[in-house]
Each structure stands twice: as structure tokens, then as C-alpha cells.
Amino acid sequence: MKDSGNYQPYSYFQLMEVSLRELLVEKGIVTEAQVAATVEDMRARSPERGAKVVARAWVDGSFKKKLLENGTRACEELGLDVPALRLVVVENTASVHNMIVCTLCSCYPRMLLGLPPDWYKSRNYRSRAVREPRAVLAEFGLQLNQDTAIRVHDSTADMRYLVLPMRPAGTEGWSEERLASIVTRDCMIGVAVPEPN
């Protein structure tokens, strides 16, 4: 951990990170091994976790009901440890499409989707998603019908949001694994819909 082999000069924030980390280790508050394990754990989180939750909800009606009532508890039931995640799952239907943004910063259900994409943190997405969501979705290639109402969720405080997309037609009889494979990160943020491949 001491020498990354990268001899570019540190940026301001890199220097702050190294200084703070070394100080915490020196003072015996954390060990280097704990820091390394936490970084590995964060890297291991990926949208596959969220996709597993969505696929289960598609095949198991009682799980779906629990997921919409209390997202955190339902995820624990799936063996996904989601501490500190107060999860609100919002369901897309034929008449309502949901999409997630954090206008204030970049709140995101990292335990289920991993690190947010850069566009999610961009000023462009954050300011426009609440103001002209239909135009933003069109730029993602999603033309929403005028009959479908759109609900934009701004994660401004302690909740984190996951969109439960509609199961597409043509996926009857698919296994849970195969269903999970078409649930992309963007589908769970609500800027795309799953396509059967």
C-alpha cells in the first residue's frame, strides 16, 4: 500500500487521502490491512447484486411484495448484507416510469450497484433530470410514451433508491440467472429498460 508505483505528482485530494490514511494507521485507529480489505470490498460491489434482487422479484411475487414494502429487509433475506442502506424500491408499471437522481451530490445505492457512473455525478444529469426528465431519457435512447407518467426520485437525505423495471415480454420461462443478465445498471437507475437478448 505504501508505494503504488505511480510517480505522477499527487493531486490535492490524493495527497489528503494518503496523509489521512497514514495518520490513522500511525495512531493505531485502523490497520493497513483493514483499509485494503475495505477497498477490495467496495470494488467487489457491482450492479450484479441489484440485478439478482430484480430477477428474484420478477419470479417470486411474495419476495416482490416484501421488497416494495421494505427493501432493506428483503435484500437481507437474499443474503445481501446491506448495512446502512435504507432502500426504497420503486416499481415501473405500464403507467408509471421511475428514475433516480441525487441533485445535491451523488447518493446512490452502492451496496447494490457499486460505484456510480460519472454521468450520475455530473451537473448536467443532476440539474436536468428533475427539470426535463423526458429530454434526459431521450438522450439515453429511451423515448417515453406521453401516456406513461414519469416519477423522478431525488435522493436528498437518508434513503437510497432502486428501480424495479418491468419484466419484458418474451422472457417467459427464463431462469433467474438469465433474467438477471438483462438487468443493467442503467435499468435500475431508471434511464433504460431491460431488453430481452
Add this chain to the structure above:
Amino acid sequence: MIEARFKPGEPVRVRKAYPLGHIRTPFYVRGHGGVIERLCGTFGNPEELAQMRSGEPKQPLYRVRFLQSEVWPGYRGNPEDALEVEIFQHWLE
């Protein structure tokens, strides 16, 4: 801990106030009216936490649903297009 004053379905208005500090009520909904969608629970007040204080008393946090057309003049889309935002009780009236 402060008791929850509002119930789901109840109309509310966000205070039109501009105090300094770490405020998690977006500017674009201040002064606008919406409806309580749900009570999320009770959480430390972020305006206090940001000052390294205890965050007590904890504040009820709601999800408030606003119609897009109420928030943005001239909004075009489905008349039921909506925004849902988490707002702490001390910002609601």
C-alpha cells in the same frame, strides 16, 4: 425525538427560506406544495450533524410528491409527471 406531524396523503408546503449552512432541502422545491407520500423514519438533523453536533433532536423525514407542473412553470409532459423528494419535517408546513 420529535413526533411526526403529517400523514401520508396530507398536503404540505415546503418553507420558502434560505438559511446558510448544510441544507438538504433542494432550492427548487422551496415554497412549493406537494403531498406526503410516506414517512421514512426519524433521522439526525443534517443541519446539526454538518456542524459536528449531535443531530438531536432527531427529525421525522418524509418523501413528498410534487407535480412537475406545480414546480416548473411551463412544464411539458404528462400532467401526472411528478417529483419525489425527501424533506425533513422542520422544512414542512
